[in-house]
Amino acid sequence: MDADTVASGMIYGSGGARTTVAIVDDHPVVLEGVRSWLAADPRLEVVATGDNVDAVLAAGPTDVILLDLRLHGRMAIDKVSELSAAGQRVVVYSEHHEPSTILAVLDAGAVAFLAKHEGRDHCVETVLAAAADRPYVPPSLAGAMVGDRRSSRPALSDKEREALLLWFQSMSKASVAKRMQISEHTVKQYVDRARIKYARAGRPAATKSALLARAIEDGLIRPEEIVTYRSYASTDRPLP
């Protein structure tokens, strides 16, 4: 189960201030476990933890909030919308990884979704990518995107869809690259481009705009590609 260590080593490890993270979870054991995962990485600093979003944020600003979706028996999707609209980067993690839940979380403006069982590496990489306003697509998120049948779904190219599907199946970008006979870098590009298309769909949120802006800066998409869909049925051309 390899995470995307290649890109992370090159992009995120370039020195500077450490990324600050707050963790919100109502299970002390999970909270402690995730805290120890993140704290073990020198690029990350856990600044606050707790079982209540407002209390945790009151402790001060933070680059990324890692939010357990189900808090005290309630799904906190409205909280995700509220925070994302205000520009707070939210990474949602949950044991509820039904596609409908994941897509609702993306629509609400969360930067990423992570299934609780996806493990340490994905968790660290997701938080780091989120802090840089870059997409990170763990396999559970890829599965939700590839199975999306809503009429409002963004139009993915065949290559993007195939990359998502194979990534969801194998959880190994190296294996996907071999299968598709392209480089790992290109696999990641297809997957990330698919994710960025989701940032263009649904309600606008400050976090979505930040993802889009960074994607343009990184050359992942062209500015002229960012248009409101006139027709969801129209096919989208991949980058050459």
Next chain:
Amino acid sequence: MSAERLRVAGAAVAATTDRGGRIAAVAIAFGWHFAVNVPGIAGGWGEYRVPWAAAAGWVLFVVVGVLATARLFYGFAVPVFPLLGVLLIVDVLVIAITPDDQIFNTLNWAWGTIGWFALLLLYDRGVGALVAVLVANAVFGLVGVVAASTEASGAADLSRFVMYIYGTGVLPIALVAAMGVLRETALSTAASEAARAALESERLGAAHAQQERQDRLGIVSEAAGALLHDLATGRADPADLDVQRACALAAAQLRRLIAESDDVPDPLLHELRACVDVAERQGVPVDLIAVGELPELDVAIRRRLAEPLAATLATARDWARVTVVAQPDEVVVSLTTPATAGPAKESHSWPMDGVVDYWYERDEELVWTQTRWRAA
């Protein structure tokens, strides 16, 4: 149960109901032709302008009636409209050879019989065509009546003509209309009954699935509980590989139960879960993740999707991941598991009957099998 199957079930019941109507139509047509027309023709034999033409017409009606009956009951392809033409020609012929003063008697038999024989030909074609034939019949009749009537009897003949047309036309039309209503009623009754039965079996299936899940949850919870207890009391060592393995297995089983969101188990998922259960009993933690709503698949296709994976899953030793991604026109099933002993590199790929594609790949790290069905 799909809408298509409900429709077919309804159609079968409606066809059975409709059989009664068809038998009635045939009985009326031939009953009239033999019981009324034969004595009519025989009794007026000497009065016809060309007697043998009346008999020939009568035989032609029988031939058309037999062909129409064969079509009604056995689906014989017969040329409906040319046969209607034959009936109308005989109709005109009989009017022409009937003496003027006998125009309203049984000598002019075809006029009153054509409606029933046309009905045999047009039974399932709606009431429109039948009305058209009856109108043509009325026009020929009117020409005959006008040609035959004398000045003195003109008004009375027209009145009789209207009565006659009304009497011979209304009954076949009524039968067609009544059978149409009956067919519709049977169809909707059968469809709603089939829907009710489908709903009931779905409810039973859901209850069964629920019970099955409860049972499995009980078993898994017990195992997980004992494991946690041992860990808490220090009897089990978290550093012990066997303990780690047991934890991974229990976690995978619980995760799988949480992920099962289908009310009624889909047959493909059911088959895959059975394979996964076998692997789990051998101590291999397996993730089974299904995305999307599975379309209805033939048994043969389901088998082709599941079997190659079952074979590979049986060789899994460490962990395995099974995914199902479903769309209305595509289902992709995949299995990945760490590569154990075996050739370092291997790759097969073949389309199975062009309906389900299969590939198998192994490298140093991973064994990866995928089956993919695409709607033709």
